[in-house]
Structures are given as C-alpha cells and as structure tokens.
Amino acid sequence: MPEIGLFIVAAALLTIAPGPDILYVLTRGVAQGRAAGIAAALGFATGCIFHTLLAALGIAALIRSSELAFDVVRYAGAAYLAWIGVQALRHRASFSLQGASGVKGLAAIYRQSVLGNMMNPKVTLFFLAFLPQFVDAKAGHVGLQMALLGAIFMVQTAVIFGAVAIFSGWIGAWMRRRPAIGERLNVFAGLTFIALGIRVAIK
Numbered sequence: 209m210p211e212i213g214l215f216i217v218a219a220a221l222l223t224i225a226p227g228p229d230i231l232y233v234l235t236r237g238v239a240q241g242r243a244a245g246i247a248a249a250l251g252f253a254t255g256c257i258f259h260t261l262l263a264a265l266g267i268a269a270l271i272r273s274s275e276l277a278f279d280v281v282r283y284a285g286a287a288y289l290a291w292i293g294v295q296a297l298r299h300r301a302s303f304s305l306q307g308a309s310g311v312k313g314l315a316a317i318y319r320q321s322v323l324g325n326m327m328n329p330k331v332t333l334f335f336l337a338f339l340p341q342f343v344d345a346k347a348g349h350v351g352l353q354m355a356l357l358g359a360i361f362m363v364q365t366a367v368i369f370g371a372v373a374i375f376s377g378w379i380g381a382w383m384r385r386r387p388a389i390g391e392r393l394n395v396f397a398g399l400t401f402i403a404l405g406i407r408v409a410i411k
C-alpha cells in the first residue's frame with residue numbers, strides 16, 4: 209500500500225493535536241491516576257473499530273459500483289480535511305484541561321470512552337474522509353486496505369493515548385505552565401491537514 213508512512217505521520221498528528229478525546233484521557237489520568245487514563249485511552253482506541261467498519265464497508269461498496277463516485281468521495285474528503293485544518297487554526301487557543309470531574313470505575317471509564325467515540329458522527333465523517341486518501345483503488349481489495357489503515361490508526365491511537373495516560377501527571381503540569389504548546393500543536397495539525405487536502409486535490 210503506497211504512502212503508509214505519510215498515513216502514520218498524519219494519523220499521529222491528528223491524535224496528538226489537543227481535542228476532546230486526548231484531553232479526556234489526560235484529565236482522567238490527572239484526576240484518578242494512570243489506570244483511569246489508560247482505561248479511557250483503550251476505550252477511544254476500541255471505538256475506532258466501529259468507524260473503520262463503517263468506512264471500509266461503505267467505501268468498498270462504492271468503489272464496486274462506480275470508480276467515479278469513489279473519486280468524488282475522495283475529493284469531498286480532501287475538502288473536509290482542509291476544513292478541519294482551518295477549524296484547528298481558528299480555534300487553536302481553545303486548549304483546556306477541564307472536563308473529567310467525578311470519580312468513575314475503570315470499566316465505566318472504558319465503556320464511556322468506547323460509546324463516546326462510537327456515537328460521535330464527526331469521527332465517522334473523518335474516517336470516511338481520511339482513509340480513502342491512502343487507498344489505491346486500482347490495486348483492488350479496497351475494503352481490506354481500509355481495514356488495515358483503520359487497524360493502524362487504532363494501534364497508534366492506543367499507543368499515543370496510553371503514553372499520555374501514563375505520563376498524565378507530568379504532562380498536565382507541563383502544559384499548564386506552557387499553554388502555548390496546545391496552540392502550537394493545533395496550528396501544526398491544522399496546516400498539515402490543509403496541505404493534505406490540497407495535495408489530494410491537485411495530484
């Protein structure tokens with residue numbers, strides 16, 4: 209599969225950029241300790257399976273019906289990725305460590321994170337927009353390609369979120385002292401997704 213390295217880099221940038229998922233992992237880890245943060249991290253990673261299946265089955269069915277329709281979805285996805293980048297730049301200063309109040313059991317945290325990820329339509333839209341950019345329709349097995357990409361995304365999410373959970377106390381204190389870090393991460397991620405969207409549109 210082509211450009212797998214670029215996919216991993218782009219996926220990691222999305223995962224690292226401050227957003228509700230990673231901030232929940234961080235704040236839960238700060239509030240209840242590493243185990244709670246890891247439970248949240250694994251929950252969000254598990255939720256990726258749901259979005260991968262939706263994207264893989266939907267795009268695979270689309271490519272079987274019309275290669276033109278697949279190209280339309282790719283270009284629409286490119287525009288959506290660019291829009292995500294613009295939104296990240298517009299709201300780059302929205303970093304906050306609030307949001308994990310109340311003590312919860314590990315199973316409840318995991319379950320809440322899985323369901324929160326699954327029920328978020330923005331994640332489904334992102335998978336539908338992001339994964340096809342790295343699929344080679346001419347190579348066939350589009351569904352398998354999408355499934356592999358989704359699995360890679362899930363693994364890197366678990367690794368990055370898990371690391372955030374393990375070092376949550378240190379990271380939380382460090383980022384409180386340096387609020388500009390979250391803004392810079394959002395700027396970097398925003399520019400990356402704008403560039404990715406443009407790259408797909410002009411290639």
